[in-house]
Amino acid sequence: MELYHNDMSVCAQKVRVTIAEKNLSPIEHHLNLGAGDSHTPAYLQLNPKGVVPTLIDKGRVIVESTVICEYLDDAYPEIPLRPSDPFERAQMRKWTLVPDAGLHLWCSTVSFAIAWRHQDRSEQMKKWTPQVRAERLEAINSGLDAPLVKPHLHNYVGVLKKMGEALRSNTWLTGGSYGLADIAMLPYVCRLDDMAQNWIWEESDDMRPITDWLERCRSRPGYAGIARHYNTAVVANMKQHGEQAIDKVRELLSTD
Structure with missing residues (x-):
């Protein structure tokens, strides 16, 4: 493999x-x-x-x-990560579809606006399609003032609100068992945490269950798939720029 x-x-x-x-x-x-x-x-x-x-x-x-x-x-089914019940498996797939249905794009926009814009992307930029280049150049050049940032940020937080709702009565997103639904969402929560935006769920009654869920995820063996590969220099840079962006992010989220 x-x-x-x-x-x-x-x-x-x-x-x-x-x-x-x-x-x-x-x-x-x-x-x-x-x-x-x-x-x-x-x-x-x-x-x-x-x-x-x-x-x-x-x-x-x-x-x-x-x-x-x-x-x-x-x-490799010996350690299953999907529910055996068909209905619960359908609920799992609702979550695993979320990144492909928009979350990944929203995360990309917010990441470029806050952190990635401060890195040299000149070589990578040459390979982007015209549409991707246009979208990302706005975030690179204008940061959080780029037109796409506010709606994408609101959509991103909308996913967190749905997570908070699901986790109010469940240990994991699809019930009592950790699985692919949690794995699908984990990197997107970690990305905001890396950019010092964890206040978004920690200060919200609706989203606060994400705090304990994130700790449970980090206590699992699978979290090594993130932690072992963390680029400490990159994360430090992301956090620095994220801390500088908190007031602007609050402003964007305070208005529809």
Whole structure:
């Protein structure tokens, strides 16, 4: 088994958490996204979109993080991460679809507006599609004043509110068992925490259950899939810029 990934990519993080929960040990290939490693001809043969992660298992290539996580649960079922009950499994899939249905884009916009804009992305930028380049350049150039930031930030927090609602009566997002639903959301909560925006749920009665949920996630073996790969210099930079952005984020969230 081989895994092509990036240390701070949220999509790579959720796959690594799944791998760690299942005690698997793939050969890892770390890609420097800022340097354009995901768009080399060799990598594009594996993943034509030029994104991470990519998993190779038994010589077969699997792409798309949500698909990879389900594949791993099918291929290595000894430690199951999906409910056995069909209805509960359907509820799980409602959560695993959330990143692909918009959360990943909203996270990207907010991350660039707060933190990534302060890093050299010149090589990576050359590989972006015109649409992605236009969206991200706004956040890079204008930060939290970029037009897309406010609606994307509100949408991001809207997901947190739904998480808080689900966690008021459940230990985990789909009930009493940790699984792919929690793994799907974990990197996106960690991203806000890395950018010093944890106050969003800690100061809210509706979202406060996320605090204990996050601690429970961090106590699990799978969290090593995030913690072991944390780039401390990058996280320190994210937190610094995030702390500077708190007042502006509060302002954006205080108005519709």
